Amino acid sequence: MAPIPAPQAEPQDDPDGYVGLEAARAERLARERGWSTVRSLEPGTVITMEYRVGRLNFEVRGGRVSRAWKG
Template sequence: MAPIPTPPTEPQDSPDRYIGLEAGQAERLARERGWSTVRSLPPGTIITMEYRVGRMNFEVKDGRVSRAWKG
């Protein structure tokens, strides 16, 4: 029987800590904390909502993170 694969892990990090940060600073910090993918989006951007382990999403308004979420 084949072994059960180990699911990938993501950093133990709260999206709330990025809110209010300048977008570039938030992106650098997220990568330093181990997020493999960081994406910054303007408010109202239409995106797919599939959950991707290791991805941090930022909604950026006026150069600052106004919302952040995993996946």
């Protein structure tokens, strides 16, 4: 039987630190800090609620991050 894969560790990074940053800059910074997936979403975008280790989500209003959360 194949071994069960161990989940990857998430970066020790506070998502709230991205709020207010210009979206492209926030995405570059998140990738530099080790987030494997960075997703920018418009307000009201319908998304699934599964949690993905290593993913950082941004809600972007007017070109700036208005909210950020893991998963």
